[in-house]
Amino acid sequence: AQKITQTQPGMFVQEKEAVTLDCTYDTSDPSYGLFWYKxxxxxxxxxxxxxxxxxxxxxxxxxxxxxxxxxxxxANLVISASQLGDSAMYFCAMRGVTGGGNKLTFGTGTxxxxxx
Amino acid sequence: xxxxxxxxxxxxxxTGQRVxxxxxxxxxxxxxxxxxxxxxxxxxxxxxxxxxxxxxxGNILERFSAQQFPDLHSxxxxxxxxxxxxxxxxxxxxxxxxxxTQYFGPGTRLLVL
Numbered sequence: 001a002q003k004i005t006q007t008q009p010g011m012f013v014q015e016k017e018a019v020t021l022d023c024t025y026d027t028s029d030p031s032y033g034l035f036w037y038k039x040x041x042x043x044x045x046x047x048x049x050x051x052x053x054x055x056x057x058x059x060x061x062x063x064x065x066x067x068x069x070x071x072x073x074x075a076n077l078v079i080s081a082s083q084l085g086d087s088a089m090y091f092c093a094m095r096g097v098t099g100g101g102n103k104l105t106f107g108t109g110t111x112x113x114x115x116x
Numbered sequence: 117x118x119x120x121x122x123x124x125x126x127x128x129x130x131t132g133q134r135v136x137x138x139x140x141x142x143x144x145x146x147x148x149x150x151x152x153x154x155x156x157x158x159x160x161x162x163x164x165x166x167x168x169x170x171x172x173x174g175n176i177l178e179r180f181s182a183q184q185f186p187d188l189h190s191x192x193x194x195x196x197x198x199x200x201x202x203x204x205x206x207x208x209x210x211x212x213x214x215x216x217t218q219y220f221g222p223g224t225r226l227l228v229l
Contacts, residue, residue, distance in 0.1 A: 033215065035217065035218075037220070043204060043222065043223050043225070044118075044220065044221075044222045044223065045206060045208075045220035045223075046118075046220075047118075047217050047218075047219060047220070050217055091159065093159075095215070095218075102147070102149075102164065102171075102172070102210070102213055102214050102215065102216075102218070103149070103161040103164060103172055103174055104149075104151075104159075104161060104208075104218060105161070106158060106159035106160075108158055109158075
Protein backbone atom coordinates (compact mmCIF):
# COMPACT_ATOMS: atom_id res chain seq x y z
CA ALA A 1 0.00 0.00 0.00
CA GLN A 2 1.09 3.53 -0.66
CA LYS A 3 1.14 6.21 2.00
CA ILE A 4 1.87 9.93 2.02
CA THR A 5 2.59 11.74 5.27
CA GLN A 6 2.48 15.49 5.72
CA THR A 7 3.31 16.28 9.33
CA GLN A 8 2.76 20.05 9.25
CA PRO A 9 -0.95 20.87 9.54
CA GLY A 10 -0.17 24.59 9.32
CA MET A 11 2.75 26.83 8.45
CA PHE A 12 3.34 30.57 8.54
CA VAL A 13 5.88 32.40 6.41
CA GLN A 14 6.64 36.04 5.84
CA GLU A 15 6.25 37.52 2.41
CA LYS A 16 9.40 37.19 0.25
CA GLU A 17 10.82 34.44 2.48
CA ALA A 18 11.32 30.83 1.39
CA VAL A 19 9.32 28.01 2.96
CA THR A 20 9.65 24.24 2.92
CA LEU A 21 6.62 21.97 3.15
CA ASP A 22 7.44 18.44 4.24
CA CYS A 23 6.28 15.23 2.60
CA THR A 24 7.38 11.67 3.24
CA TYR A 25 6.11 8.65 1.41
CA ASP A 26 6.04 4.90 1.59
CA THR A 27 5.63 2.52 -1.32
CA SER A 28 6.83 -0.84 -2.55
CA ASP A 29 6.49 0.16 -6.20
CA PRO A 30 9.84 0.30 -8.01
CA SER A 31 8.56 3.17 -10.14
CA TYR A 32 6.41 6.00 -8.88
CA GLY A 33 5.74 9.68 -9.25
CA LEU A 34 5.39 12.44 -6.71
CA PHE A 35 3.21 15.51 -7.16
CA TRP A 36 2.36 18.68 -5.34
CA TYR A 37 -0.99 20.40 -5.71
CA LYS A 38 -2.22 23.71 -4.36
CA UNK A 39 -5.79 24.21 -3.18
CA UNK A 40 -6.77 27.86 -2.58
CA UNK A 41 -9.79 28.72 -0.49
CA UNK A 42 -11.89 28.71 -3.67
CA UNK A 43 -11.46 24.94 -3.76
CA UNK A 44 -9.84 24.06 -7.06
CA UNK A 45 -6.79 21.77 -7.20
CA UNK A 46 -3.88 23.33 -9.06
CA UNK A 47 -0.94 21.19 -10.21
CA UNK A 48 2.40 22.65 -9.18
CA UNK A 49 5.26 20.23 -9.75
CA UNK A 50 6.12 16.60 -10.54
CA UNK A 51 9.09 14.35 -9.69
CA UNK A 52 9.60 10.89 -11.15
CA UNK A 53 11.27 8.27 -9.01
CA UNK A 54 14.02 7.75 -11.59
CA UNK A 55 14.65 11.42 -12.28
CA UNK A 56 18.25 12.28 -11.52
CA UNK A 57 17.65 15.94 -10.85
CA UNK A 58 15.24 17.66 -8.52
CA UNK A 59 12.27 19.18 -10.32
CA UNK A 60 11.83 22.95 -10.52
CA UNK A 61 8.95 25.06 -11.82
CA UNK A 62 9.43 28.77 -11.40
CA UNK A 63 9.39 29.54 -7.66
CA UNK A 64 8.63 25.92 -6.81
CA UNK A 65 11.26 23.25 -6.38
CA UNK A 66 11.01 19.71 -5.11
CA UNK A 67 13.71 18.48 -2.76
CA UNK A 68 13.68 14.77 -3.58
CA UNK A 69 15.65 12.48 -1.27
CA UNK A 70 14.91 8.95 -2.40
CA UNK A 71 16.82 7.15 0.33
CA UNK A 72 14.92 9.09 2.98
CA UNK A 73 11.64 8.76 1.04
CA UNK A 74 11.00 12.45 1.21
CA ALA A 75 9.74 14.91 -1.40
CA ASN A 76 9.62 18.33 0.20
CA LEU A 77 8.22 21.34 -1.65
CA VAL A 78 10.25 24.53 -1.47
CA ILE A 79 8.54 27.81 -2.34
CA SER A 80 10.94 30.68 -2.80
CA ALA A 81 10.08 34.37 -2.43
CA SER A 82 6.64 33.69 -0.93
CA GLN A 83 3.76 35.84 -2.08
CA LEU A 84 0.42 36.57 -0.42
CA GLY A 85 -1.25 34.58 -3.19
CA ASP A 86 0.64 31.48 -2.05
CA SER A 87 -1.64 31.24 0.99
CA ALA A 88 -3.48 27.96 0.41
CA MET A 89 -3.62 24.29 1.30
CA TYR A 90 -0.84 22.24 -0.24
CA PHE A 91 -1.14 18.52 -0.93
CA CYS A 92 1.60 16.02 -1.65
CA ALA A 93 0.50 13.04 -3.73
CA MET A 94 1.98 9.85 -5.09
CA ARG A 95 1.18 7.92 -8.24
CA GLY A 96 2.05 4.26 -8.24
CA VAL A 97 1.37 1.30 -10.45
CA THR A 98 0.23 -1.25 -7.90
CA GLY A 99 -3.30 -2.37 -8.68
CA GLY A 100 -3.19 -0.92 -12.15
CA GLY A 101 -4.43 2.43 -13.30
CA ASN A 102 -2.87 5.68 -12.32
CA LYS A 103 -4.54 6.71 -9.08
CA LEU A 104 -3.13 9.37 -6.80
CA THR A 105 -2.74 8.86 -3.07
CA PHE A 106 -2.82 12.15 -1.19
CA GLY A 107 -1.46 13.34 2.12
CA THR A 108 -3.56 15.28 4.60
CA GLY A 109 -2.23 18.63 3.43
CA THR A 110 -0.43 21.63 4.91
CA UNK A 111 -2.22 24.95 5.29
CA UNK A 112 0.24 27.73 4.39
CA UNK A 113 -0.36 31.32 5.45
CA UNK A 114 1.84 34.05 3.99
CA UNK A 115 2.04 37.15 6.16
CA UNK A 116 3.13 40.70 5.43
CA UNK B 117 -8.03 27.08 -15.79
CA UNK B 118 -7.10 23.39 -16.18
CA UNK B 119 -9.45 22.78 -19.12
CA UNK B 120 -11.46 20.21 -17.14
CA UNK B 121 -15.07 21.26 -16.58
CA UNK B 122 -17.48 20.00 -13.97
CA UNK B 123 -21.17 20.68 -13.49
CA UNK B 124 -22.90 21.63 -11.35
CA UNK B 125 -20.61 23.69 -9.11
CA UNK B 126 -22.89 23.28 -6.11
CA UNK B 127 -25.60 20.78 -5.31
CA UNK B 128 -27.88 20.65 -2.29
CA UNK B 129 -30.11 17.65 -1.86
CA UNK B 130 -31.79 15.52 0.76
CA THR B 131 -30.93 12.15 2.23
CA GLY B 132 -32.13 9.24 0.15
CA GLN B 133 -31.97 11.16 -3.11
CA ARG B 134 -29.91 10.48 -6.23
CA VAL B 135 -27.68 12.96 -8.05
CA UNK B 136 -25.49 12.95 -11.15
CA UNK B 137 -22.23 14.85 -11.39
CA UNK B 138 -20.84 15.57 -14.82
CA UNK B 139 -17.26 15.99 -16.01
CA UNK B 140 -15.75 16.96 -19.36
CA UNK B 141 -12.04 16.19 -19.63
CA UNK B 142 -9.43 18.37 -21.29
CA UNK B 143 -9.42 18.24 -25.06
CA UNK B 144 -7.49 15.15 -26.14
CA UNK B 145 -7.52 13.44 -22.74
CA UNK B 146 -8.82 9.89 -22.78
CA UNK B 147 -8.65 9.15 -19.07
CA UNK B 148 -10.94 10.48 -16.38
CA UNK B 149 -10.60 10.10 -12.62
CA UNK B 150 -13.03 10.81 -9.81
CA UNK B 151 -11.94 11.83 -6.32
CA UNK B 152 -13.87 12.66 -3.17
CA UNK B 153 -12.63 15.25 -0.65
CA UNK B 154 -14.30 15.20 2.74
CA UNK B 155 -13.31 16.55 6.14
CA UNK B 156 -13.01 13.14 7.76
CA UNK B 157 -11.59 11.08 4.87
CA UNK B 158 -9.44 13.65 3.09
CA UNK B 159 -8.87 13.23 -0.65
CA UNK B 160 -9.71 9.75 -1.85
CA UNK B 161 -9.57 8.15 -5.27
CA UNK B 162 -12.90 6.70 -6.36
CA UNK B 163 -12.59 5.39 -9.90
CA UNK B 164 -10.74 5.78 -13.22
CA UNK B 165 -11.96 5.37 -16.78
CA UNK B 166 -9.88 5.19 -19.90
CA UNK B 167 -11.54 5.62 -23.30
CA UNK B 168 -14.85 4.33 -22.00
CA UNK B 169 -13.53 1.39 -20.02
CA UNK B 170 -13.13 1.17 -16.26
CA UNK B 171 -9.39 1.09 -15.50
CA UNK B 172 -9.09 1.18 -11.73
CA UNK B 173 -11.36 1.27 -8.72
CA GLY B 174 -10.70 2.78 -5.32
CA ASN B 175 -12.83 3.40 -2.26
CA ILE B 176 -16.06 3.78 -4.17
CA LEU B 177 -19.25 2.81 -2.38
CA GLU B 178 -21.71 0.40 -4.01
CA ARG B 179 -24.27 3.23 -3.97
CA PHE B 180 -21.99 5.15 -6.32
CA SER B 181 -21.42 4.37 -9.98
CA ALA B 182 -19.72 6.05 -12.88
CA GLN B 183 -19.38 5.79 -16.61
CA GLN B 184 -17.49 7.39 -19.46
CA PHE B 185 -19.35 8.05 -22.68
CA PRO B 186 -18.13 7.83 -26.30
CA ASP B 187 -17.55 11.60 -26.34
CA LEU B 188 -15.28 11.00 -23.30
CA HIS B 189 -17.32 12.96 -20.81
CA SER B 190 -17.98 11.14 -17.56
CA UNK B 191 -20.77 11.03 -15.04
CA UNK B 192 -20.65 10.03 -11.39
CA UNK B 193 -23.98 8.83 -10.03
CA UNK B 194 -24.56 8.94 -6.29
CA UNK B 195 -27.70 7.26 -4.96
CA UNK B 196 -29.42 6.71 -1.60
CA UNK B 197 -27.49 9.72 -0.38
CA UNK B 198 -26.45 9.97 3.25
CA UNK B 199 -25.29 12.94 5.29
CA UNK B 200 -21.76 11.56 5.14
CA UNK B 201 -21.70 11.82 1.36
CA UNK B 202 -21.44 15.60 1.66
CA UNK B 203 -18.09 16.41 0.10
CA UNK B 204 -16.25 18.07 -2.74
CA UNK B 205 -16.14 15.76 -5.74
CA UNK B 206 -13.33 16.27 -8.20
CA UNK B 207 -12.87 15.01 -11.69
CA UNK B 208 -9.38 14.91 -13.17
CA UNK B 209 -8.10 13.92 -16.58
CA UNK B 210 -4.95 13.09 -18.50
CA UNK B 211 -4.11 11.87 -21.95
CA UNK B 212 -3.04 8.26 -21.68
CA UNK B 213 -4.07 7.26 -18.19
CA UNK B 214 -0.62 6.25 -17.04
CA UNK B 215 2.27 8.23 -15.68
CA UNK B 216 1.30 11.74 -16.56
CA THR B 217 0.01 14.56 -14.44
CA GLN B 218 -3.68 14.60 -13.64
CA TYR B 219 -5.38 17.94 -14.17
CA PHE B 220 -8.29 18.64 -11.88
CA GLY B 221 -11.59 20.31 -12.54
CA PRO B 222 -13.05 22.93 -10.18
CA GLY B 223 -15.08 20.32 -8.32
CA THR B 224 -18.73 19.87 -7.43
CA ARG B 225 -19.62 20.70 -3.85
CA LEU B 226 -22.36 18.36 -2.65
CA LEU B 227 -24.34 19.05 0.49
CA VAL B 228 -26.75 16.39 1.70
CA LEU B 229 -29.30 17.64 4.23
